[in-house]
Amino acid sequence: MASLHVLANPARFRRFSQKVLPVLSGATALVLAVGLYLALVESPPDYQQGETVRIMFIHVPSAWLAMAGYALLAGLGAALLVWRHPLAALMARAAAPVGAVFAAVCLLTGSLWGRPMWGTYWVWDARLTSMLLLFFLYLGHIALSRAYDDAERGDRAAAILALVGVINLPVIKFSVDWWNTLHQPASVMKLGGPSIHPAILTPLMVMAAALLLLFVVLVMVRTETEIDRRRLDAAERAQ
Amino acid sequence: MSHTPFIIGAYVVALLGFGGLLVASLLARRRIKRELGHRGLERR
Numbered sequence: 449m450a451s452l453h454v455l456a457n458p459a460r461f462r463r464f465s466q467k468v469l470p471v472l473s474g475a476t477a478l479v480l481a482v483g484l485y486l487a488l489v490e491s492p493p494d495y496q497q498g499e500t501v502r503i504m505f506i507h508v509p510s511a512w513l514a515m516a517g518y519a520l521l522a523g524l525g526a527a528l529l530v531w532r533h534p535l536a537a538l539m540a541r542a543a544a545p546v547g548a549v550f551a552a553v554c555l556l557t558g559s560l561w562g563r564p565m566w567g568t569y570w571v572w573d574a575r576l577t578s579m580l581l582l583f584f585l586y587l588g589h590i591a592l593s594r595a596y597d598d599a600e601r602g603d604r605a606a607a608i609l610a611l612v613g614v615i616n617l618p619v620i621k622f623s624v625d626w627w628n629t630l631h632q633p634a635s636v637m638k639l640g641g642p643s644i645h646p647a648i649l650t651p652l653m654v655m656a657a658a659l660l661l662l663f664v665v666l667v668m669v670r671t672e673t674e675i676d677r678r679r680l681d682a683a684e685r686a687q
Numbered sequence: 688m689s690h691t692p693f694i695i696g697a698y699v700v701a702l703l704g705f706g707g708l709l710v711a712s713l714l715a716r717r718r719i720k721r722e723l724g725h726r727g728l729e730r731r
Contacts, residue, residue: 549707
């Protein structure tokens with residue numbers, strides 16, 4: 449926790465990310481290559497879904513990371529509003545579009561899985577609708593943070609939305625238990641452990657690791673950009 | 688119904704989404720660095 453506090457200084461974060469990013473980028477490429485090989489070549493067809501199970505290797509990690517990304521936004525929102533953490537606003541601006549893309553990929557790949565499996569691209573069940581709401585929350589965060597001439601006002605408004613919207617995360621997670629949904633219940637993150645065969649679970653977890661690394665790399669690159677953008681804006685105002 | 692187009696479609700969506708965001712992020716990074724350079728604000 450103390451080391452995280454040290455990184456609150458944007459200049460220090462920048463020096464840290466410049467050291468770490470090349471290693472993380474290499475690890476992302478390597479793990480993604482292994483994950484894609486396992487997902488597309490090595491893993492067997494599912495006994496019910498057949499080859500369509502391969503869509504799950506993108507869809508499920510995208511959903512996890514879209515939710516984790518929003519939890520990150522809420523944490524950054526709290527850090528900004530409570531502690532005026534200097535890096536929090538910049539990192540939130542960087543992370544929101546990344547989370548939005550992960551949510552969009554989750555929705556679109558889920559839709560492409562639904563057509564052959566359920567016979568429809570979309571149903572308004574609780575899981576799908578709450579996931580769509582998450583995507584709109586991301587869009588709202590992006591729009592709010594850019595809606596004011598004064599960037600700090602935009603950052604604070606977006607932080608409030610992030611904190612209010614975090615209530616949607618347990619709704620997404622437990623929607624399949626609370627309501628009767630077409631979407632299947634949890635099969636990986638549940639009490640009693642995963643109910644998926646290791647031949648399917650292994651590529652899923654490797655792809656999840658690859659997409660997590662990609663998420664981190666994207667947020668770090670974009671945070672560096674936001675730090676420099678703020679410097680540029682300050683220089684322009686000073687002229 | 689053949690499931691292959693749906694599988695290919697899902698991977699294309701992921702490639703366009705993640706790849707597009709990565710390229711856009713790197714281009715934005717390069718643009719800002721260049722702009723800072725023009726103003727003599729680049730960091731050592």
